[in-house]
Amino acid sequence: xxxxxxxxxxxxxxxxxxxxxxxxxxxxxxxxxxxxxxxxxxxxxxxxxxxxxxxxxxxxxxxxxxxxxxxxxxxxxxxxxxxxxxxxxxxxxxxxxxxxxxxxxxxxxxxxxxxxxxxxxxxxxxxxxxxxxxxxxxxxxxxxxxxxxxxxxxxxxxxxxxxxxxxxxxxxxxxxxxxxxxxxxxxxxxxxxxxxxxxxxxxxxxxxxxxxxxxxxxxxxxxxxxxxxxxxxxxxxxxxxxxxxxxxxxxxxxxxxxx
Amino acid sequence: xxxxxxxxxxxxxxxxxxxxxxxxxxxxxxxxxxxxxxxxxxxxxxxxxxxxxxxxxxxxxxxxxxxxxxxxxxxxxxxxxxxxxxxxxxxxxxxxxxxxxxx
Numbered sequence: 001x002x003x004x005x006x007x008x009x010x011x012x013x014x015x016x017x018x019x020x021x022x023x024x025x026x027x028x029x030x031x032x033x034x035x036x037x038x039x040x041x042x043x044x045x046x047x048x049x050x051x052x053x054x055x056x057x058x059x060x061x062x063x064x065x066x067x068x069x070x071x072x073x074x075x076x077x078x079x080x081x082x083x084x085x086x087x088x089x090x091x092x093x094x095x096x097x098x099x100x101x102x103x104x105x106x107x108x109x110x111x112x113x114x115x116x117x118x119x120x121x122x123x124x125x126x127x128x129x130x131x132x133x134x135x136x137x138x139x140x141x142x143x144x145x146x147x148x149x150x151x152x153x154x155x156x157x158x159x160x161x162x163x164x165x166x167x168x169x170x171x172x173x174x175x176x177x178x179x180x181x182x183x184x185x186x187x188x189x190x191x192x193x194x195x196x197x198x199x200x201x202x203x204x205x206x207x208x209x210x211x212x213x214x215x216x217x218x219x220x221x222x223x224x225x226x227x228x229x230x231x232x233x234x235x236x237x238x239x240x241x242x243x244x245x246x247x248x249x250x251x252x253x254x255x256x257x258x259x
Numbered sequence: 260x261x262x263x264x265x266x267x268x269x270x271x272x273x274x275x276x277x278x279x280x281x282x283x284x285x286x287x288x289x290x291x292x293x294x295x296x297x298x299x300x301x302x303x304x305x306x307x308x309x310x311x312x313x314x315x316x317x318x319x320x321x322x323x324x325x326x327x328x329x330x331x332x333x334x335x336x337x338x339x340x341x342x343x344x345x346x347x348x349x350x351x352x353x354x355x356x357x358x359x360x361x362x
Contacts, residue, residue, distance in 0.1 A: 040305070047280075065280050083280045107296075112287055122308035122317065126339035132284065135304030135321065239302030239323055244284040 004035040006056060008076075026054070028066045029081035036060040036088060038116040046121060046130060054079055055132075057117035062088030063134060086113070086134065086244065103143040105236050113242045114138030124243050132244040142234035155231040158224050165217060172214040179207050290319065292332055293345030300325025301361075308341075319343060320350075327361035 006026045013019035025032045026041075033039070037059025046053040051068040054077075058064060063086035066079040089097065097114070104110070118135035125131065147155065180203060181188060184196050192200060208214050289296040290306075297304070297319075305322035312318060316334040319341070323330065329350035336342025350357040 118305035137302035239299035239304035
């Protein structure tokens with residue numbers, strides 16, 4: 001689970017030597033900031049009042065703006081409640097975007113950033129105002145493969161086999177988790193530290209051998225995935241860079257009155 | 260849901276997008292390099308628009324998920340009309356390719 005909290009780690013070094021202190025959560029309007037995953041924070045003076053504001057991305061494709069309204073008694077910024085300056089997707093829209101059956105491998109029908117937005121603010125067109133650059137993640141579908149009856153039967157057989165193996169497979173993962181936690185001396189449901197996660201990664205393939213049948217299952221699963229991929233609608237991952245030009249105030253006002 | 264539908268319809272109808280912060284944006288567009296949109300490996304584009312080569316024009320740096328690499332697109336346009344060729348460089352350090360863990 002990618003949570004989407006935003007942390008601040010003070011630089012305790014100088015400009016040439018960076019040394020960061022303990023990270024602490026950033027609050028806005030009195031509550032800790034938590035967006036829909038993949039926050040990717042950016043400190044930038046968005047409203048031009050001389051104070052650094054906070055922009056974040058969001059797992060669901062939004063861009064959030066937290067205005068800096070001044071300093072607290074510790075000298076830290078006081079941020080206003082977040083405003084969704086680019087709206088994110090709802091869960092239904094996310095599902096719809098993923099299941100859209102129409103083939104559009106290059107994404108020509110897509111008109112806005114997708115998910116896990118990464119934000120940058122810069123004057124793109126030299127008009128003196130900061131514009132918004134948004135990096136994203138989206139996946140599109142290609143044309144469904146034409147299947148013969150045999151291929152369809154094979155697809156169904158592989159899917160059924162996958163479902164049949166699934167309980168054993170998740171059982172293996174549970175055992176692996178138990179063994180690894182025992183090795184690292186971590187309680188069953190405790191959060192792993194960065195150091196423990198690193199060790200986890202190192203020990204993973206070795207400990208996997210101790211779980212009976214796990215390696216064979218893993219191999220079979222991978223084979224099924226590969227074969228199934230050939231019989232299903234192909235998916236393509238994308239990461240585009242979108243530009244939102246910010247209109248100058250007078251242009252914006254003209255737009256308002258023009259409606 | 261009705262509220263969202265109304266908002267969606269409103270933003271689709273208008274040529275510009277307004278929001279609660281008072282900002283008004285033009286409809287977004289994708290940045291191209293040469294004739295094609297920049298589209299990084301395994302997605303998760305992370306853009307930065309800064310003068311990388313010191314020629315006075317800002318360049319476009321784009322991080323990607325694929326092998327944690329960073330693409331550098333040099334600006335061959337102007338300050339008000341940035342332009343990029345399809346070719347990009349990958350960020351290098353003295354020790355070779357500069358990348359971060361991914362996945």
